[in-house]
Amino acid sequence: MHLARFPRQHFAHLPTPLEPMPNLTKLLGGPTLYIKRDDCTGLATGGNKTRKLEFLIGDAVANGADTLVTTGAVQSNHVRQTAAAACRFGLACEALLDRRVPDRDARYETTGNVLFGRMFGATLDYLPAGTDMDAACAERVEAIRSRGGKPYYIPGGGSNTIGALGYVNAALELLQQANDQSLRIDYVVHGTGSAGTQSGLVAGLEGANSGIDVLGMCVRQKDAKLQEAAVHRLASATAEKLGVKGGIDAGRVMANADYVGDGYGLPTEGTIEAIDLLARHEGILLDPVYSAKGMAGLIDQVRKGHFSKTDNIVFLHTGGALALFAYEERWTR
Numbered sequence: 463m464h465l466a467r468f469p470r471q472h473f474a475h476l477p478t479p480l481e482p483m484p485n486l487t488k489l490l491g492g493p494t495l496y497i498k499r500d501d502c503t504g505l506a507t508g509g510n511k512t513r514k515l516e517f518l519i520g521d522a523v524a525n526g527a528d529t530l531v532t533t534g535a536v537q538s539n540h541v542r543q544t545a546a547a548a549c550r551f552g553l554a555c556e557a558l559l560d561r562r563v564p565d566r567d568a569r570y571e572t573t574g575n576v577l578f579g580r581m582f583g584a585t586l587d588y589l590p591a592g593t594d595m596d597a598a599c600a601e602r603v604e605a606i607r608s609r610g611g612k613p614y615y616i617p618g619g620g621s622n623t624i625g626a627l628g629y630v631n632a633a634l635e636l637l638q639q640a641n642d643q644s645l646r647i648d649y650v651v652h653g654t655g656s657a658g659t660q661s662g663l664v665a666g667l668e669g670a671n672s673g674i675d676v677l678g679m680c681v682r683q684k685d686a687k688l689q690e691a692a693v694h695r696l697a698s699a700t701a702e703k704l705g706v707k708g709g710i711d712a713g714r715v716m717a718n719a720d721y722v723g724d725g726y727g728l729p730t731e732g733t734i735e736a737i738d739l740l741a742r743h744e745g746i747l748l749d750p751v752y753s754a755k756g757m758a759g760l761i762d763q764v765r766k767g768h769f770s771k772t773d774n775i776v777f778l779h780t781g782g783a784l785a786l787f788a789y790e791e792r793w794t795r
Contacts, residue, residue: 463669463704465631468624469520473550474512475504480639480776485743490764493773496645497746498636501753501781506546506578509539509781510659513628514620515547521624522553527614529554531602533595535562535727536588537751539782540619542575545584555584556606558598562591563727566788574788621658626700629662630669636776637672645774647674652778653756654678654689654717655726659780661696668697668714669706678717679759681752682726686719693717721759727751732758734792749782750789756780 479502483495503512522530530548534541534557541557548555557579563570571588579586589598599615606613616625640647650667654660660678667674683689694715701710723730729750736757740746748754760777769775786793 463630463634463666463706465627468517468627469524470516471520471523471551472516473505473547474516475502475508477635477639478502480636480643483744483777486739489739489743490761492771493764493769493775496774496776497744498650498776498778500632501779501783503781505550506543506582507781507784509543510629510778511540511543511620512547513632514625514658515543515628517624517627518616518620519547519551522614523551525614526612527553528612529556529606529614530616531556531599531606531613532616533558533560533599533618535560536571537563537575537727537785537788539575539749539752539780539785541584541586542578542582542784544616544620545579545582548584549582555582556602557584557586558595558602559586559588560591560593560595561588564591570788574784574786578784617656619656619658621656621661621696623696623700623703625658626662626665626696627703629659630666630700630704633663633666633672634670637667637670647776648773649675649677649769649775650778651677651679651756651760651775652780653681653752654693655681655752657689657692657696659778660693660715660717661700663778664693664697664710664715665700665704665706668710669701669704675716679756680717680719680722681755682722683717684719684722686717689717689719690715718759718763721755721762723755729754729789729792730758732762736761737786746779747783747786748779749785750792751785752780752782
C-alpha cells in the first residue's frame with residue numbers, strides 16, 4: 463500500500479503516541495489496555511479528522527479549490543478541524559451544521575467546537591434536524607460555483623475513500639509501533655460514526671494481513687448490521703482504490719450498537735462513567751459524543767468477559783474533548 467501515490471499535505475503531528483493504560487487495566491482486572499492518542503494530531507487541538515484532512519486537503523489543493531464545503535452536527539469535531547485546515551492553506555470554509563441533538567440550551571451553539579470554528583473564520587449555518595445535509599451541501603457548492611468560486615466538498619466526518627486513506631496510514635503506523643514494541647495487538651476498539659475511520663483501519667489492517675480485529679462501538683446507528691454494511695462498503699471501495707487483492711471479507715467488519723443510548727450526542731450513564739474513569743485514573747479527557755461512548759462499550763465488554771485476560775487491546779482515542787464545554791452541566795451541577 464503505497465500511499466505516496468495520492469495527493470497529500472503533511473500537517474498532522476505523527477506518529478501519535480501508543481501508550482499503556484495500566485491503571486484502567488488494573489481497575490478492570492485485565493485484559494491489557496493501550497490507547498492510541500489520535501487526540502494528539504496537532505491541528506486545532508487534534509482529533510481523528512486531521513489524518514483524513516491530510517489527504518482531503520491534498521486533493522482539494524491539487525484540484526485548485528478555493529473554498530471547502532462540509533457538514534456536521536453542531537458540536538462537530540470534523541468542522542472544527544476542517545476550518546483550521548482551511549486557514550492553514552488559505553482556503554475559505556463554509557459548514558452546514560445539523561441541529562440533530564435535541565433539548566440543548568443556547569450555549570450548545572456558541573461554545574466548544576462552535577467557538578473554535580468561528581475563531582477560524584468559518585461560515586457556520588444551522589439547519590434543522592432531519593435536513594438532507596448532502597443535498598444542502600450540493601446546493602451550497604453550486605452557489606459558490608455560480609459566483610465564480612472553486613468549491614471542494616468534504617462529506618461529514620471526511621468519510622469517503624480519500625479521507626479513509628488517513629486511517630489506512632494510521633493502521634500502518636500502529637503496526638510499526640507494535641512491531642517496534644514487540645506488542646501483539648488482538649483488538650482495536652473505537653467509536654464508529656460516519657464510517658471513515660473504521661473503514662480505513664479495516665482496509666489497512668486487512669491489506670497488511672495483520673490478523674487484528676477492529677471493533678467499532680456505534681455512536682449514532684442503533685442497528686449494528688447497518689453500520690457494518692456501511693463500513694464494509696467504504697472499506698471495500700478504499701481497498702479497491704489501494705489495489706488490495708481479494709477485497710475485504712464482510713466478516714472482518716464488526717460493530718456493536720449496544721451503547722448508543724437515546725441517540726447521537728446524548729450521553730448515557732456509561733458515557734459519563736467512561737469520561738470520569740479515564741480522567742481520574744489515566745489523566746485523559748474523552749469527548750461525550752464519540753470517544754466516551756466507544757470507551758463505555760469497551761469497559762462494559764471487558765466487565766462481561768467478552769475479551770480474554772491475555773488479550774492486548776488498543777483503544778483509538780479520536781479526540782474531541784472540546785465538546786465537553788457544551789456538556790459541562792454534567793460535571794458542575
